[in-house]
Amino acid sequence: MNERVYNFSAGPSMLPLSALERAGSEITNYRGSGMSVMEMSHRSKVFQQIFDETQEKLRRLMNVPDGYKILFLQTGASGQFSMIPLNLMGPNGKADYAVTGNFASIAAKEAAKYGTVNIAADTSDRNHSYIPTQEQLKLSPDASYFYYCANNTIYGTEWQYVPETGSVPLVCDMSSDILSRPVDVSKFGIVYAGAQKNMAPAGLTVVIIREDLAGHELPYTPLMMNYKTMIDKDSMYNTPPCWCIYMLGLTLDWVAEQGGVEGMEKLRTLRSSMLYDTLDNSRLFHCHAEKGSRSGMNVTFRTGNEELDAKFVQEAAAAGFTNLKGHRKTGGMRASIYNAMPVEGVEKLCDFIKAFDKNN
Amino acid sequence: MNERVYNFSAGPSMLPLSALERAGSEITNYRGSGMSVMEMSHRSKVFQQIFDETQEKLRRLMNVPDGYKILFLQTGASGQFSMIPLNLMGPNGKADYAVTGNFASIAAKEAAKYGTVNIAADTSDRNHSYIPTQEQLKLSPDASYFYYCANNTIYGTEWQYVPETGSVPLVCDMSSDILSRPVDVSKFGIVYAGAQKNMAPAGLTVVIIREDLAGHELPYTPLMMNYKTMIDKDSMYNTPPCWCIYMLGLTLDWVAEQGGVEGMEKLRTLRSSMLYDTLDNSRLFHCHAEKGSRSGMNVTFRTGNEELDAKFVQEAAAAGFTNLKGHRKTGGMRASIYNAMPVEGVEKLCDFIKAFDKNN
Numbered sequence: 001m002n003e004r005v006y007n008f009s010a011g012p013s014m015l016p017l018s019a020l021e022r023a024g025s026e027i028t029n030y031r032g033s034g035m036s037v038m039e040m041s042h043r044s045k046v047f048q049q050i051f052d053e054t055q056e057k058l059r060r061l062m063n064v065p066d067g068y069k070i071l072f073l074q075t076g077a078s079g080q081f082s083m084i085p086l087n088l089m090g091p092n093g094k095a096d097y098a099v100t101g102n103f104a105s106i107a108a109k110e111a112a113k114y115g116t117v118n119i120a121a122d123t124s125d126r127n128h129s130y131i132p133t134q135e136q137l138k139l140s141p142d143a144s145y146f147y148y149c150a151n152n153t154i155y156g157t158e159w160q161y162v163p164e165t166g167s168v169p170l171v172c173d174m175s176s177d178i179l180s181r182p183v184d185v186s187k188f189g190i191v192y193a194g195a196q197k198n199m200a201p202a203g204l205t206v207v208i209i210r211e212d213l214a215g216h217e218l219p220y221t222p223l224m225m226n227y228k229t230m231i232d233k234d235s236m237y238n239t240p241p242c243w244c245i246y247m248l249g250l251t252l253d254w255v256a257e258q259g260g261v262e263g264m265e266k267l268r269t270l271r272s273s274m275l276y277d278t279l280d281n282s283r284l285f286h287c288h289a290e291k292g293s294r295s296g297m298n299v300t301f302r303t304g305n306e307e308l309d310a311k312f313v314q315e316a317a318a319a320g321f322t323n324l325k326g327h328r329k330t331g332g333m334r335a336s337i338y339n340a341m342p343v344e345g346v347e348k349l350c351d352f353i354k355a356f357d358k359n360n
Numbered sequence: 361m362n363e364r365v366y367n368f369s370a371g372p373s374m375l376p377l378s379a380l381e382r383a384g385s386e387i388t389n390y391r392g393s394g395m396s397v398m399e400m401s402h403r404s405k406v407f408q409q410i411f412d413e414t415q416e417k418l419r420r421l422m423n424v425p426d427g428y429k430i431l432f433l434q435t436g437a438s439g440q441f442s443m444i445p446l447n448l449m450g451p452n453g454k455a456d457y458a459v460t461g462n463f464a465s466i467a468a469k470e471a472a473k474y475g476t477v478n479i480a481a482d483t484s485d486r487n488h489s490y491i492p493t494q495e496q497l498k499l500s501p502d503a504s505y506f507y508y509c510a511n512n513t514i515y516g517t518e519w520q521y522v523p524e525t526g527s528v529p530l531v532c533d534m535s536s537d538i539l540s541r542p543v544d545v546s547k548f549g550i551v552y553a554g555a556q557k558n559m560a561p562a563g564l565t566v567v568i569i570r571e572d573l574a575g576h577e578l579p580y581t582p583l584m585m586n587y588k589t590m591i592d593k594d595s596m597y598n599t600p601p602c603w604c605i606y607m608l609g610l611t612l613d614w615v616a617e618q619g620g621v622e623g624m625e626k627l628r629t630l631r632s633s634m635l636y637d638t639l640d641n642s643r644l645f646h647c648h649a650e651k652g653s654r655s656g657m658n659v660t661f662r663t664g665n666e667e668l669d670a671k672f673v674q675e676a677a678a679a680g681f682t683n684l685k686g687h688r689k690t691g692g693m694r695a696s697i698y699n700a701m702p703v704e705g706v707e708k709l710c711d712f713i714k715a716f717d718k719n720n
Contacts, residue, residue: 005394009401012602020388020396027384028377034365034682036380038561038607041369041683074434074563075584078598082582110583196599201398203434203563203601220580222442223470224435238438239556241563242372243603247398322394323401 006345009323010153011197014340019250037246042239054249065186071207072235076194077175081110086221088145089115096120096143101128101152128155131293145169151177154327156300157293177297181265189213198339204244264339271337271346272296278350282357288330302332366705369683370513371557374700379610397606402599414609425546431567432595436554437535441470446581448505449475456480456503461488461512488515491653505529511537514687516660517653537657541625549573558699564604624699631697631706632656638710642717648690662692
């Protein structure tokens with residue numbers, strides 16, 4: 001097979017072809033510098049320009065207010081699971097966690113190493129097929145922060161509102177839906193995302209932090225997990241993941257060309273409504289997520305028959321739709337339709353679903 | 361300038377051109393998979409094969425014995441500065457640190473957060489221009505481990521022997537000289553390296569660990585800093601830095617083609633002896649590192665006149681030799697001549713040095 005496939009992987013996932021082609025065209029010699037971005041000193045002027053421009057592009061696209069710092073870190077969301085309580089919990093502190101999926105659950109367990117965790121919501125009673133309402137949240141007024149995961153990659157649910165927590169800072173894992181819709185960053189204490197779904201190759205974690213939240217870390221906080229140090233050194237305490245930052249910049253150029261986050265939201269609505277409609281109108285397929293809680297990024301569905309699910313995944317792969325197998329926690333299928341998934345890919349998948357539905 | 365330059369950066373630094381060209385040729389479609397390595401699910405067969413083969417290539421090239429695990433982690437050497445004491449120090453533990461440069465000094469300070477640090481050697485009395493002898497090391501027989509940095513990037517010194525510490529495990533930062541000479545891994549508890557000098561783009565940290573050393577972490581060890589978890593999950597607890605791992609594999613192919621670490625050692629001896637000879641025979645230039653302690657990777661030198669140093673750096677850059685400015689802690693110049701620096705680059709630099717020496 002010599003053509004590019006429609007890759008429905010939950011992450012790492014598709015990147016804009018224009019970004020990949022641009023990177024390929026300058027991989028041995030970046031714009032006359034005589035070297036690859038992979039070979040540049042992170043302290044060089046040429047790399048500093050890439051770094052600054054990427055930060056600035058993200059600030060513009062997400063409308064990040066003054067008083068917030070954009071950090072380029074590593075170790076994915078799982079690294080943030082520790083970094084957040086280490087820096088925000090405070091001595092003998094307490095934090096609220098809404099557990100709406102696998103990663104929020106791990107985050108809550110990790111936070112319990114460093115303080116008291118109050119489970120503000122837990123949707124495991126219906127296998128995380130829904131998002132709690134504001135009224136259902138059990139909030140602690142004295143919490144150091146409130147933590148939630150905006151989009152649950154495995155279960156295919158997504159928060160359709162920003163929780164109201166008064167003066168308690170909101171901390172949000174947006175790994176799987178960042179840049180897919182407008183977000184009012186000023187409502188948050190921390191927004192963060194592993195880059196490998198909507199932004200860049202794996203190996204970069206973007207953290208947007210209200211600067212006053214840093215500087216209160218627990219004494220045993222590791223050097224590389226100290227937000228204050230990362231803010232003071234502008235993410236260059238040591239060598240950052242330069243190539244991923246560069247790729248993020250190229251992806252952000254593409255996002256801007258498509259009309260920014262508003263453009264991304266239009267595309268996401270187009271893709272997801274087409275797919276949910278197709279599934280809702282089928283005989284065979286059922287969605288895992290409840291209506292009103294459905295994700296615009298990860299569409300989870302199944303036939304209810306494991307053999308038929310396996311047949312679907314196999315035939316889809318043969319037709320050029322890869323990585324449709326669902327996570328073992330939900331079974332069935334999952335189509336991850338992140339920003340870089342062409343609308344055409346979803347149209348073709350819908351046709352495939354209809355044909356499969358008819359023939360089985 | 362449209363040609364590639366000779367890049368003497370201390371890191372990130374030159375990569376083999378063949379590796380960059382190969383990566384460029386398959387950047388939008390990896391070997392018929394229909395996707396870039398940057399877009400692949402880390403759980404996919406095609407990426408798992410890249411991962412396994414890269415691990416295996418490194419095991420073969422470095423002759424890593426059974427009982428040792430190769431980990432692909434993140435956050436550079438600075439991440440290891442915390443991870444090592446968190447996992448190896450033990451409760452109320454003690455560790456020996458040989459402070460022969462900037463990064464060993466930071467490592468020792470970081471370790472003091474987690475236990476007692478004994479400074480087994482400190483070469484700051486002569487601005488870290490030498491490496492202590494075995495006899496000069498003040499060893500603690502009850503230390504949990506002995507830590508040193510094999511090559512001091514900033515000062516241009518390098519250990520020419522492996523310390524003898526009896527039953528105390530050796531932990532070594534080889535960030536700037538890994539794969540440049542044969543190493544008997546069986547003598548070590550942990551060997552680790554940030555990849556961005558001799559191995560791959562920034563964003564990958566390679567750790568080779570004797571497996572029995574893991575599993576004794578302090579209770580507040582962050583999830584992503586637990587060696588045991590990383591061993592049990594084969595570095596895939598979460599998404600690893602896939603692109604860097606792939607690039608490492610391509611670099612290792614090149615190392616193998618050049619005769620492996622023995623081949624690298626021949627080249628390193630050729631490059632460094634040529635450069636040191638040129639400097640020793642000059643009128644103007646003096647090396648920072650004392651003979652017997654000189655690095656085969658980072659050659660630090662100066663004229664003793666700051667203006668003349670600046671003129672040298674500027675004229676060298678104009679002639680296509682970039683990043684020769686020394687670190688502020690030593691002043692003067694530094695030529696980093698890692699594995700991927702062509703011998704021709706050093707020959708031409710020597711010619712340039714000779715001409716500069718004659719004309720100034």
